[in-house]
Amino acid sequence: MADYRVKATAAGGSIRAIAAVTTTTALQVQKVHQASPVAAAALGRLITAASLLAADFKDEFRLTAEVEAGGPLGRVVAEVRTGGLVRARAEHPTVDMPLRSDGKLAVGQAVGTHGILRVVREERGRTAYEGQAPIVSGEIGEDLANYYRSSEQIPAAVALGVLIGREGLVVASGGLVIQALPGIREMTTDEIAEKFQTLHNISWRLSRGESPEDLLREVLPSPVHWLSTETLDYQCQCSAERSLEIIGGLPESDLVALIQEQGAEVVCHYCNTAYPISLFDLEQIRNMRAHRKN
Numbered sequence: 001m002a003d004y005r006v007k008a009t010a011a012g013g014s015i016r017a018i019a020a021v022t023t024t025t026a027l028q029v030q031k032v033h034q035a036s037p038v039a040a041a042a043l044g045r046l047i048t049a050a051s052l053l054a055a056d057f058k059d060e061f062r063l064t065a066e067v068e069a070g071g072p073l074g075r076v077v078a079e080v081r082t083g084g085l086v087r088a089r090a091e092h093p094t095v096d097m098p099l100r101s102d103g104k105l106a107v108g109q110a111v112g113t114h115g116i117l118r119v120v121r122e123e124r125g126r127t128a129y130e131g132q133a134p135i136v137s138g139e140i141g142e143d144l145a146n147y148y149r150s151s152e153q154i155p156a157a158v159a160l161g162v163l164i165g166r167e168g169l170v171v172a173s174g175g176l177v178i179q180a181l182p183g184i185r186e187m188t189t190d191e192i193a194e195k196f197q198t199l200h201n202i203s204w205r206l207s208r209g210e211s212p213e214d215l216l217r218e219v220l221p222s223p224v225h226w227l228s229t230e231t232l233d234y235q236c237q238c239s240a241e242r243s244l245e246i247i248g249g250l251p252e253s254d255l256v257a258l259i260q261e262q263g264a265e266v267v268c269h270y271c272n273t274a275y276p277i278s279l280f281d282l283e284q285i286r287n288m289r290a291h292r293k294n
């Protein structure tokens with residue numbers, strides 16, 4: 001099943017729901033970074049979180065969800081841009097941790113519990129929105145629910161999950177958010193909360209072939225009104241041109257040092273692609289600068 005996200009409403013529009021499956025992307029990100037199981041789980045959950053947060057945007061946007069909470073994985077970042085293109089990284093993706101006493105991956109411990117979840121949305125290259133909320137548990141699902149509640153002032157129920165197989169690789173990844181808009185009847189929220197309890201282990205269910213729609217159908221009161229569906233794909237956005245731009249932004253002294261070293265290399269933190277910068281390129285950048293000054 002290719003990765004995608006679906007939006008829906010229920011209870012006459014007073015409930016908004018988004019669900020996503022991100023298995024292929026999460027596995028790709030794990031392979032690119034040779035991420036440990038616990039790092040892959042954190043990355044997969046954050047990828048799903050970013051995909052849910054990006055559901056309302058279409059034209060030339062980039063949404064970054066970032067968690068910095070003092071754990072051994074360091075900063076974990078997931079980015080979704082126009083067309084549902086996703087990339088992600090963790091500062092220390094190979095760090096592994098023993099399982100918790102209940103046999104689950106220690107995601108919260110690996111991410112850390114003291115810090116913030118930050119969400120930045122850029123539109124046409126400019127920051128259009130920036131919000132943040134304190135980390136609750138580092139498990140990402142709870143942190144995202146807290147973010148919705150504190151930043152957007154909307155009560156939200158969130159479930160995120162990543163299933164890691166015996167070989168230590170991502171087998172399933174996905175999640176959902178349900179938001180209660182103003183005017184919803186209390187009974188309806190109670191019903192949803194109750195049904196939400198039965199949703200535990202969504203990654204296992206996705207691995208068994210259940211779809212995001214199946215999960216939503218189970219929690220939402222019928223009839224469910226289905227809105228848009230969008231595919232999600234792994235794709236980095238680095239390029240040789242972008243690497244030259246980075247070099248072009250360096251201070252003069254750094255540029256001179258690189259010229260003395262006869263060349264340079266720009267490595268993308270998101271996909272580990274190395275872009276060699278030749279001495280010719282470096283000299284050309286320097287000449288262009290000198291030209292501009294005159």
Ligand SMILES: [Zn+2]
Binds near residue numbers: 238268
């Ligand atoms: Zn890249």
